[in-house]
Amino acid sequence: MKTVLVPLDGSEQSWNALEFAAEEFPSATVHVLHVIDPVEAGYTATATVPGYTEEWYEQAQERADELFQQAEEELGAESMKSATEVGRPSRVIVDYAEEHGVDQIVMGSHGRSGVSRILLGSVAEAVVRRSPMPVTIIR
Template sequence: MKAIRKILYATDFSESSAPACAYAQTLALLAGAEVHVLHVIGELADNRRSRIPPEAFALFEKEIEIQVVKEMEEFCRRHLGEQVSYTTESTIGTPYQAILAAAKEHNADLIVMGTHGRTGLEHVLVGSTAERVVRRSPVPVLTVRAQP
């Protein structure tokens, strides 16, 4: 079996993503791996943003980035602490594409992410980032379903 040296953990900072973080942390401790924590700001990649004047959007984007850095620090402090070595990154884009790109860029051996477990019409309308990552990833993906 291939050694796990780098784990990419994708999060949306919700409490439902905390169980997946616990798995990433445990696997990192067991394997002596580093965790790369990624948050993708998908809302700003929406095509409707062209309706917003560029100056206003740039200011809005900067404010979002400042808030994401604060949320990332708080989330990692609360859920990872000092038990594992980790790095952080936030990016703007389509979530599944950004996750796959980060996995490649950081030579991840494993991707860990939460899933909401949507089914039926909700799944058809919203889609599943986790499903898209699983279908396209060249490295193993561990999905952890959110607790009800």
Template sequence: MSNTIVITTDGSEYSESAAEVGFEIAEKMNAAVHVLSVGDTNLTQISSIGGGPPKTKDDVTEIAAGWAADLAATARAEGLEVEEVVRTGIPAREIADYAAEIDADMIVIGTAGRSGIERMVVGSVTNKVVRTAPAPVVTVRPDGTVDAA
């Protein structure tokens, strides 16, 4: 049975740092990498008052597809077996659901390093994934340090 690691991306520097760690783990475990990006439907509901127009479901899915394609290309260039996956919905839920669907051995995800009140107000996709994931979760902090949950 082959090992499978889900590496998430939202196009941020945090997810890029996490991907580097995930690629190293995948290489050591001889694991297949599933690059997962989620078009966040929460962004389709943002008011355009004081900003640009709200994004559509197609917009957020297209953006997520670009992130997944970029990260998958990097993984392939490193010689990893890669599957590129794009979902649309609530990111934490989609990540946990996808990991369960494929019976993933691990999830690797970046964290923005928020804490305290900012974390409570803004919320944390990473925190929600850690609490709901069906597999171990490796979180990578902005400074590149790694936690496992």
């Protein structure tokens, strides 16, 4: 049986990737991964503002749980495993795939180009470069 990893960030592109994975690999076990990126909070994980880091993390975890519930409704619980990890998304995605014996990564791309891509980087591109397994990018 094939194992597919779909990183889910709640964007339309990530939902399209989940839909693609479900259609293309109907008998696969789908790992749905949500990465909590501390950079999104606008500070480092070692922030010294009491309670702020913990509160932000709890909200991010609640969002992940909501995403997993939606994904489970789409895929069905028997074919889905979910996980939340903290860190730099491109690194976490590849590390998770390697640690869990994933056969294929299917992920959405935001399709940024030009200056925004240079400034923000491309998680999808970094995953493609680092991944030892095939990666399918969905726009």
